[in-house]
Amino acid sequence: MSTKTYLDAIHDAMWEEMERLPTMVVLGEDIQEGGVFRATDGMLAKFGKDRVLDTPLAESSIVGIAIGMAQNGCVPVAEIQFADFAFPAFNQIISEAAKWRYRSNNAWGCPIVVRMPYGAGIRGGMYHSQSIEALLAHVPGLKVVAPSTPHDAKGMLKAAIRDPDPVVYFEHKKAYRALKDELPDDDYVVPIAPAQVRREGGDLTVISYGFMVHECLQAAEELAGDGVESTVLDLRTLAPLDRTAILDAARRTGKVLIVHEANLTGGIGGEVAAIIAEHAFDDLDAPIRRLAAPDVPAMPFSGAQEDACLPSKETIAAAMRDLAAY
Amino acid sequence: MSTKTYLDAIHDAMWEEMERLPTMVVLGEDIQEGGVFRATDGMLAKFGKDRVLDTPLAESSIVGIAIGMAQNGCVPVAEIQFADFAFPAFNQIISEAAKWRYRSNNAWGCPIVVRMPYGAGIRGGMYHSQSIEALLAHVPGLKVVAPSTPHDAKGMLKAAIRDPDPVVYFEHKKAYRALKDELPDDDYVVPIAPAQVRREGGDLTVISYGFMVHECLQAAEELAGDGVESTVLDLRTLAPLDRTAILDAARRTGKVLIVHEANLTGGIGGEVAAIIAEHAFDDLDAPIRRLAAPDVPAMPFSGAQEDACLPSKETIAAAMRDLAAY
């Protein structure tokens, strides 16, 4: 076991897969110098400039080239420097990668990974803080993951690299250095799809993913002090959703709060709530609550206004108390 | 009053606004010859090539240029030939148009209209049938409309053109020639935002939008024959949603079915269900049901498989019966 940050976990997952897979390529902007977050630190020296590829500043082609590489025996892991800059690549992701297998009736596959640093809380302003995951989770053919711990970050990135289909991997920027885990030294994989119960409790369920899971856990801790016991479910994979885990938790507790830092309307929370409202209706004891960023186009640079957008352990705890009291 | 198709309605709305607004410009691919659906028929001769602008085959710039025009006194109405081809323009729509006012703290506005022919049922195959509206309805700063009748098509397009903010206007390809209305000859506007009750009934509510509204109405008609009376709510505007109308209908009937032809997961239906499950919970008598296309990347060209994707009055009626019997 070794102590690793969330960023180390991502770095190491790629590094170990690069060692294992001679045709794996990491590509993106500023990859060779180590990446703006240092996720590819040291890789140039170890694996060479052809496998650690600095691309031009052109996101559509970053994903498109990765798609091409994957057809010809390479295992590409593309980095979009910030999820905010993924929109120029949306056509390649949605029209191409997601539809590749389906449209060829399984004759072709598109095993690519697109890494996207996302999320707020780092004073990144409107274009370095966005949480765009719901947009891609609506697109069948894609797998979308958003690990919340270093352990999952490593295991799910390996799973993504080994997956036969396109995976969009959301890594939370605030988690990079803030989170540390003891990780196994041996190779391991955390499978894509199953959600994970992070805490068990019978009074209510909080469902979240990414960095917000930690705020939820702290809030749950606080409520436990008052005798309210909650289940915290970490979705981990946003597409396809783990409906069984969602419905189990909802049925067991009868009360559900969903938390994310993406804006409310049309977010993952809506889909999760809809699944519960359709399939666990008879077990519900309270309205399904959602706590999310307000519907603003992106979070302001101003710390005061950014904080006003983000759910926090305080606002989560308050929402949990309301729900428990319902 | 004159009889007009849905396509006429769109054509006439633009034509009349072009006459009224000397700096209005319609732009897109093949606009001058009348457009592949003939929405701009005759405009070149009437308004000239500078205001009826054939752009290069480049969607990102179509929207980006419209944004620029809007800054300098023009009123641009951009056409994306098929909604399926909007993805190259997603960056301009989401990063630019949607965030324009917010990021400049109201110093600048972005009054553009982006028209997108969308929807299935015309044997268009995977890339000429998509319903992508949920992706844009998740983006604050945009208004997203999807009129279901010629009357609304005309009135809402005029409202969109006169709106101070960016409006994405989804026009259903199957509706173009299939739907006819008697339209007033005088200028009128159908405001963006309010949903419209298309039919009143106390047993259950069906919520839909776009072409599917008509399938829902037929199903409701059929059920009325069996004594089941339903409310059919046409959302019309998908962002911002008319929460009041949604909640009113849900509370009045206690049972809700949501129908759309976009794929289920992450669709508009999820958000609508979540709103109801949160704010009308105590009035619900049954699970909130959704009927939508399966989660496939896009609808097949095969008629048999396309039909298998689309909700129809039969499958809607069946879902309504189930719900009524709950």
Next chain:
Amino acid sequence: MAIQAKGLEAPVEPDQRLRMYRDMLVARELSDRMFTLNRQGRAAFAITGQGHEAVQVAAAHAVRPGVDWILPYYRDVAMMIALGMKPRDILLGLFAKADDPNSGGRQMPCHWSWPEMRVVTRSSVIAANLPHAAGIAYASKLRGLDEVTLVSFGEGATSEGDFHESVNFAAIHQLPVVFLCENNGYAISESSEKQMAVKHVADRAKGYGIIGQTVDGNDLIAAHQTLSWGVGECRRGRGPVLIEAKTYRFSPHTSSDDDRRYRPREEVEEWAKRDPIDRFRTRLQGEGALTPDDDRALRDTVKREIAEAVAGAEAAPDCDPADTARYVYFEGDSAQQRGAG
């Protein structure tokens, strides 16, 4: 327009010439039939490339089938025929039949995919497959494989950002990609002056520091020489190249289009005189390689074969609605899947 073939690569043998001629005939007859079937209400949609046959057949003969990668576009009926795709297979796509090898009836007709021939699946989204060509070629280079990638598209496609990003990337890494533009002067209704301020698509190459070459796309031999030269340049490590073949489409854009709205009839008639099939026939006959009798017999055979293929394909089983949700994701043993490692 002068033929500007660079050098004289790949002389074309008499046998090959006749095969090329036959392929053009097959493609033309098949394409005409697809339009007729649409007009008869037997096919929902048709998109074809009548007029583009020479450059397409030339391209198919310039690459090494099964070795080089090919990313064709919807007009490339003749390219696919010359690569060996059977008319029946194309017709299965036209009728959206379950056995359509390109897409199992999921895509519009002529949206090619043929793994064995390294013909890569593509969408309807113009220019979106250009980056794929660059990525495939990058992989060839990385893996030290002697492979060339040929991607074809219309002149309208060169307006898209993806064209720019792909050619730029290929130029930076000197990748073995032949960018083949079949410039037919129109993108649906828009004439090429609406797409660019330069006269030739080949001029666009200058902004990337690569060679751009224009050729008469209706002259099979010239086109074949130029394409063979391009493929050769790529194999010699001097790629990428941008080849522009000037041509014309004789059909409307698709079966949904009415080209009389935007193309003067005189222009269409002018180009009809430069029909690539007629020109090649004249040449073969001038060379004594084809007698008028042989030609008539050949054309009859082709007509009959296509008619048979239509009958067979139309009778084939439709797609099963029960399969609608298949292959959204990989099903089964992931070690078998194409592309990874």
Next chain:
Amino acid sequence: MAIQAKGLEAPVEPDQRLRMYRDMLVARELSDRMFTLNRQGRAAFAITGQGHEAVQVAAAHAVRPGVDWILPYYRDVAMMIALGMKPRDILLGLFAKADDPNSGGRQMPCHWSWPEMRVVTRSSVIAANLPHAAGIAYASKLRGLDEVTLVSFGEGATSEGDFHESVNFAAIHQLPVVFLCENNGYAISESSEKQMAVKHVADRAKGYGIIGQTVDGNDLIAAHQTLSWGVGECRRGRGPVLIEAKTYRFSPHTSSDDDRRYRPREEVEEWAKRDPIDRFRTRLQGEGALTPDDDRALRDTVKREIAEAVAGAEAAPDCDPADTARYVYFEGDSAQQRGAG
């Protein structure tokens, strides 16, 4: 690199020269301070353009303020100073204060917006504002207005599809747009060979059929002549033009970057000798327009002014969290809104 100013437009009067010099000093001092404030933990983020001052000031003096449209990028501190933006206003953005005129504290610093000066709001998304420039210029032409649009960006931006689509559109319609590339040789860590196979960004112009012009961006007078020529060409209806100003950034990419990882120190030192401010000072002194004493006094004044501006801006009120959800959509009477009709 030779100065390639086309003709001798807009001779620069002595007064104007001193103003230009002062603007460069102000921008440099302000930019250095912004970095210091970040290192001191008083500002979350800094992004500046030390080294780019000459071409930026030249651009500001080549356009007609309030008439021509300007779409600058995050490096253009000196351009904004020369257009008249107060250091205090820029610092309000640095500190994300409520009164930040560019964005009300919503955007990162140096994401300009100034309606009165026709400086158009922009995002952080590289190249995404190039189509806006084309659209604005199209509107100028449509409306018969004698306006020029100037948009600036780095050489990295030229790799994006939006660059291609915008220049192409402007070329097709001969729009009055000056595309100004401040080529500092790096896009964050990537040297320009990773962005293009051509030597000069100006070479990219050839693919569009427009004029591309390279100039020494660290030579204020040369840059001013070239930009004035470019603006003039646009006014004469001979636009668009692509002007490449070769320059260098003396700072890291942003306060979050460590450029020592990718830029050899010798290279940085080599360029330091070509500091545009030093060069212009030498020139002014050689011309007798500036004595060493005047210069010292001027620099002291500038330093003091910036220090005062910092104190003032830092003490200004923060953004009110209650305003977070304002202006997602237009609030109020829609007749007042900018842009429509």
